[in-house]
Amino acid sequence: MDRDIESLFEKANDYYYNNDYDNAIKIFLEIVQKDSKHYQSLQKIAQIELARGNNQKSIEFYEKCVTANPEDANIWNDLGNVYFDIPDFDNAIRCYKKAIEVDDEYYWAYYNIGLGIEEKNPDNSSSKENAKEWFEKAIKIKSNYHPALNELGLYYLDKGEFDKAEDFFNRAIQGYKDYKYPYYNLSKIYKEKNQPEKAKAFLKKAIKCDPNYIGALNNLGILYYDETDYDSALYYYTKAIEIDNFYKYSLYNIGLVFDAFGQYKKAYEMYKRALDSDPKYKPAMEEKKRLENDYPKEIKKGDDIQPDDLKSATYKSKIKLDDEKEETISTSTTSTITPTDEIKKEQPVQEELFTEKFGRNVTKLAKDGKLFEVVGRDKEIRGVLEVLFKIKKNNPILIGKAGVGKTAVVEGLAQKIIAGDVPEFFKNMEIVEINMGMLVAGTNYRGDFEKRLKRIIDELKERENIILFIDEIHTMLGAGETEGSSLDAANILKPALARGELRCIGATTTEEYQKYFQRDAALDRRFYSIMVEELDRDATLDILKKLKPKMTEHYKLEIQDKFLEIIVDLAEEEVKNRVFPDKAIDVMEKSFSRCALDGKKEVDKETIKNIVGELVGVRFIETEEDKGKHLLEMERFLKERVFGQDEAIDRISNQIRMTKQKLDLKPEQPDGVFLFAGSSGVGKTYLAKQIASFLFGSEDKLITLNMSEFTEAHSVSKLLGAPPGYVGYDSIPFFSLKILENPSCVLLLDEIEKAHPEVLKVLLQVFDEGRISDTKGRVIFFSNVTIIMTSNAIGVTSSSLGFGDQEQKAELKLTEIFPIEFVNRIDEVVVFNYIEKDVAKNILTNLIIKKSLKIFEKRGIEVEFNSTFIDYIVEIGYSKKFGVRNLERIFEKEVMTSVSKFLYQNPDVKKISIISENGRVTVQKIY
Numbered sequence: 071m072d073r074d075i076e077s078l079f080e081k082a083n084d085y086y087y088n089n090d091y092d093n094a095i096k097i098f099l100e101i102v103q104k105d106s107k108h109y110q111s112l113q114k115i116a117q118i119e120l121a122r123g124n125n126q127k128s129i130e131f132y133e134k135c136v137t138a139n140p141e142d143a144n145i146w147n148d149l150g151n152v153y154f155d156i157p158d159f160d161n162a163i164r165c166y167k168k169a170i171e172v173d174d175e176y177y178w179a180y181y182n183i184g185l186g187i188e189e190k191n192p193d194n195s196s197s198k199e200n201a202k203e204w205f206e207k208a209i210k211i212k213s214n215y216h217p218a219l220n221e222l223g224l225y226y227l228d229k230g231e232f233d234k235a236e237d238f239f240n241r242a243i244q245g246y247k248d249y250k251y252p253y254y255n256l257s258k259i260y261k262e263k264n265q266p267e268k269a270k271a272f273l274k275k276a277i278k279c280d281p282n283y284i285g286a287l288n289n290l291g292i293l294y295y296d297e298t299d300y301d302s303a304l305y306y307y308t309k310a311i312e313i314d315n316f317y318k319y320s321l322y323n324i325g326l327v328f329d330a331f332g333q334y335k336k337a338y339e340m341y342k343r344a345l346d347s348d349p350k351y352k353p354a355m356e357e358k359k360r361l362e363n364d365y366p367k368e369i370k371k372g373d374d375i376q377p378d379d380l381k382s383a384t385y386k387s388k389i390k391l392d393d394e395k396e397e398t399i400s401t402s403t404t405s406t407i408t409p410t411d412e413i414k415k416e417q418p419v420q421e422e423l424f425t426e427k428f429g430r431n432v433t434k435l436a437k438d439g440k441l442f443e444v445v446g447r448d449k450e451i452r453g454v455l456e457v458l459f460k461i462k463k464n465n466p467i468l469i470g471k472a473g474v475g476k477t478a479v480v481e482g483l484a485q486k487i488i489a490g491d492v493p494e495f496f497k498n499m500e501i502v503e504i505n506m507g508m509l510v511a512g513t514n515y516r517g518d519f520e521k522r523l524k525r526i527i528d529e530l531k532e533r534e535n536i537i538l539f540i541d542e543i544h545t546m547l548g549a550g551e552t553e554g555s556s557l558d559a560a561n562i563l564k565p566a567l568a569r570g571e572l573r574c575i576g577a578t579t580t581e582e583y584q585k586y587f588q589r590d591a592a593l594d595r596r597f598y599s600i601m602v603e604e605l606d607r608d609a610t611l612d613i614l615k616k617l618k619p620k621m622t623e624h625y626k627l628e629i630q631d632k633f634l635e636i637i638v639d640l641a642e643e644e645v646k647n648r649v650f651p652d653k654a655i656d657v658m659e660k661s662f663s664r665c666a667l668d669g670k671k672e673v674d675k676e677t678i679k680n681i682v683g684e685l686v687g688v689r690f691i692e693t694e695e696d697k698g699k700h701l702l703e704m705e706r707f708l709k710e711r712v713f714g715q716d717e718a719i720d721r722i723s724n725q726i727r728m729t730k731q732k733l734d735l736k737p738e739q740p741d742g743v744f745l746f747a748g749s750s751g752v753g754k755t756y757l758a759k760q761i762a763s764f765l766f767g768s769e770d771k772l773i774t775l776n777m778s779e780f781t782e783a784h785s786v787s788k789l790l791g792a793p794p795g796y797v798g799y800d801s802i803p804f805f806s807l808k809i810l811e812n813p814s815c816v817l818l819l820d821e822i823e824k825a826h827p828e829v830l831k832v833l834l835q836v837f838d839e840g841r842i843s844d845t846k847g848r849v850i851f852f853s854n855v856t857i858i859m860t861s862n863a864i865g866v867t868s869s870s871l872g873f874g875d876q877e878q879k880a881e882l883k884l885t886e887i888f889p890i891e892f893v894n895r896i897d898e899v900v901v902f903n904y905i906e907k908d909v910a911k912n913i914l915t916n917l918i919i920k921k922s923l924k925i926f927e928k929r930g931i932e933v934e935f936n937s938t939f940i941d942y943i944v945e946i947g948y949s950k951k952f953g954v955r956n957l958e959r960i961f962e963k964e965v966m967t968s969v970s971k972f973l974y975q976n977p978d979v980k981k982i983s984i985i986s987e988n989g990r991v992t993v994q995k996i997y
Contacts, residue, residue, distance in 0.1 A: 219252075474605075936983065
C-alpha cells in the first residue's frame with residue numbers, strides 16, 4: 071500500500087468509525103479508482119452499503135472484494151451472510167463452501183451452511199438431517215462453538231429427545247454463558263416437563279443476557295398467564311411491546327388477559343392490533359370473531375384501552391419480582407446455572423464498569439490501600455496531569471526501560487486523586503487499566519473483539535471521569551486483527567483518541583516504542599511522550615524504606631536500615647543490566663523470602679550478598695578485609711598451577727587487584743584488558759582458566775570466543791545481532807546471550823590477530839566504555855568482566871631477554887598488526903616465556919601425571935612410574951616450539967595408548983607399573 075493510499079484509507083477509517091458513512095464511502099471509492107484491487111476499501115464499501123440496507127450494492131462490492139482477494143475466508147463468509155439475508159440460500163451456501171475451500175477449519179462457514187440448508191427447506195426432514203451433519207462438523211473443529219451446539223439441541227428438541235437436547239443446550243451455555251438462546255430453549259423443555267418454575271428461571275436468565283429479548287419476555291408472560299397470575303403476565307407482555315409495539319404475539323396475549331378479566335372491548339382492540347401487525351395471524355382472527363359472535367354489545371360499550379394499560383410500570387408495583395433473591399437451577403448435566411440477578415436489592419453493590427472486567431480499577435486499589443506508596447515521581451506525575459488536562463492530544467505515553475517504574479507513575483497519580491492532591495478537574499477521576507490479552511481472550515468469532523472494544527469506548531465517552539490506562543500499549547498493534555483484515559485495537563481507538571473523546575495513558579519500554587509504536591505514525595501523533603528516567607540511589611533507598619513496613623508485616627521479619635543501604639549499593643555496583651528501583655526491590659524481596667524460609671528472625675548481610683551473587687554469578691567475600699586477603703593470595707594460587715610464567719602472573723595479579731578494589735580511574739571499564747602474547751603451548755589459555763577459577767570459583771566462568779570465526783566484516787552480527795530485515799535479526803547475539811547471563815566472568819578472545827578490523831572496532835568500544843548496545847537496543851555492561859586476548863603472532867619470547875624488553879618488543883609488533891588506538895586500550899601486554907626443559911619436567915610431574923592418575927583412579931587402578939620414566943618423556947616430548955601441548959601429546963601416545971591396550975588384555979588388574987627402558991615405555995602388572 072503506497073503512502074497516498076495508506077493516508078486516504080486511514081482518513082476514511084476515521085469517518086467510518088465515527089459513523090460518517092457519506093464521507094467515508096467517498097474516500098473509499100476514490101481509493102478503488104486508484105487501485106481497483108484494494109480489497110480493504112471494497113470490503114468497507116460493502117459494509118457501508120449493507121448498513122444502509124442496500125443489499126444488492128453490498129453484494130456487488132463484496133463480489134469485487136473476493137475477486138481481488140479470493141483467499142480470505144472471512145470475506146467469503148460475509149458475502150454469504152448478505153445472500154442469506156436477501157434470502158438467496160443457494161448463493162449463500164456457495165460462498166460458505168468457498169470459505170471452507172480457503173480454510174477447511176473455518177467452523178463459522180460449516181454452521182452457516184447448516185442454517186442455509188434448514189432455512190431453504192424448513193419442513194423437510196432430510197434437510198434437517200443434512201443441516202445436522204454440518205453443525206456436527208462445526209463442533210468437531212471447535213467443540214465449544216455455542217451456536218452450532220444450540221442448533222443441535224433444537225434438532226433433538228424437535229424430535230422430542232429432551233435429554234439429548236438438554237445436553238447440547240447446556241454445552242452451548244458452557245461455551246458462552248451469556249448466550250441467550252439455549253436458556254430460552256431449555257425453558258421449552260421444562261415447560262414440556264411441567265416444571266414451570268425452572269422454565270421461568272431459564273427465561274429470566276435469557277432476559278438477563280439480553281433485556282430486549284421479546285420472545286423470552288412473551289413466553290415468561292405465558293407461564294404466568296397459565297398460573298392465572300395476570301398482573302405478572304401483563305408486566306412481561308407490556309415489556310415486550312415497549313420494545314416492539316408491533317409484536318403480534320404479545321399484543322394477542324394481552325388481549326387474552328383482558329378477555330379473562332371480562333374487559334371484552336379492550337381484548338377486542340388488542341386482537342385488532344395483532345391483526346394490524348399480521349392480517350393473517352390466525353389465533354387473533356379466531357378470537358376476534360368469537361368476541362364478535364359472543365359479545366357483540368360488550369365490544370362496543372366497554373372501556374377503551376388507556377395508555378397506562380400498555381405500560382409495564384403499571385403492573386410492576388402489583389407484582390413481586392423474584393429477582394430479589396439468587397435462585398440456582400440444577401439440570402441433569404453437571405452444570406449449575408444462576409438465572410436471577412446476582413445482586414440483592416437489600417445489599418446494593420456499586421455497578422462494575424464493563425471496562426473493569428478486562429483489567430483493574432487502579433483508583434479503587436489506591437482507595438483500599440492496596441498499592442505501595444510511590445516515591446520520587448512527582449515530576450512525571452505532574453507531566454501526566456499536564457497532558458491529561460489538554461483539550462486535544464490529551465493522551466500521555468510513559469516511555470522508559472523495563473523496571474524503571476512506569477506503572478508506578480500511574481499508581482502514584484491514582485493515590486494523589488484519592489488524597490485530593492490534584493486540581494479540581496481531576497478530583498472525581500478514576501483510572502481503569504485494561505489488559506489487551508484479557509480483552510482478546512474469549513472473542514471466539516469475527517466481530518466479538520470489535521464489539522467489546524467499541525463498548526469500552528462508548529462507556530468511556532459516556533463516563534467522562536474515566537481515564538484509560540494501557541500498560542504495554544504497543545500490544546494494541548495487531549490485537550484482535552484477523553487474517554485478511556488490518557482492523558486491530560489501535561485502528562479502532564484512533565478516531566476517539568484524535569477527537570479527544572477519551573483520555574488514555576499508555577506505557578511501554580523505549581525499545582518497544584521505537585520498534586512498534588513509532589512505526590504507526592498516525593497512532594504515535596495521538597500521544598504525548600513522557601520519558602521516565604531511572605531513579606538515583608537515594609530515591610531508590612527511600613522506596614525501600616517505604617516498602618519495609620509491608621515487607622516486615624508479610625514475612626514476619628525485621629531488616630536494619632543499614633542493610634537496605636547495602637542492597638542499594640550492591641545492586642548499583644553489581645547488577646548492571648537492570649535498572650533502579652526494580653533491581654533493588656527484587657533483591658530486597660528475595661532476601662526477605664529466603665530468610666523467612668530459612669527460619670531466620672531478620673534479614674542478614676550474608677543472605678543479601680548471596681542473592682546479588684546469584685543474580686550476577688559472583689562469589690562475595692564476607693568482609694573487605696577477607697576480600698583483600700583473598701586477592702593477596704592470587705599469585706600463590708596461580709603459580710601453584712601455572713609454571714614458568716611468574717613475571718606474567720605478577721603483573722596480571724597487580725592489575726586485577728586494583729580493579730577489583732575499585733581503585734582504577736575508570737571503574738566503568740572492564741576489570742582489566744590483557745593481551746597474552748607467546749607461542750603455542752606456553753600456557754596462555756590455561757592461565758585464563760585458572761584466573762576464572764580463582765576469581766569466580768569455577769573454570770565455567772571462562773567464556774571463550776575463537777576469533778578465527780570473526781574474519782569477515784559481517785561477523786560483527788554474531789556479537790551484536792543482525793540489523794532489522796537481515797537473516798539472523800531474531801537470533802540472540804553472543805554478547806547478549808553470554809555476557810547478560812554472566813555479567814561477572816573472564817572473556818577469552820583467542821587468536822585476536824585473526825579478527826576483522828570491523829570486529830576490532832566493536833571491541834575497542836567495549837574496552838573504552840565498558841558497555842555496548844546490541845541491534846535490539848539492549849545495553850551490555852562489561853565493568854565486571856576481565857578480558858584476555860591471546861596471540862601466537864607476536865613471537866618475541868626469549869629467556870635471554872628481560873621481561874621489559876620482551877614487552878617493548880611485543881608492543882612494537884602489535885602496532886604492526888593492530889590500529890594504534892586499539893593497542894592503547896590494552897592495560898597489560900603480557901609476554902609468555904618459552905617453556906624451558908626444567909619447567910617442562912615440572913609440568914609433566916605436577917600437572918600431566920597428576921591428571922592421568924585421577925583418570926586411572928576413576929577406573930579403580932593404582933599406577934606407579936619408575937625413576938627414568940619422567941626423564942624419558944621429557945626427552946622425547948619437550949619442544950621449545952610447540953610447548954606443553956607437544957608434551958601432552960607424547961605422554962598420551964606413549965602412556966595412555968599402551969595402558970589402554972594392556973587393560974583390555976588384563977581386565978582384572980588393580981595396580982600397574984609404567985617403566986621406560988631401552989627407549990620404549992612398557993606396562994607391567996603388579997597385582
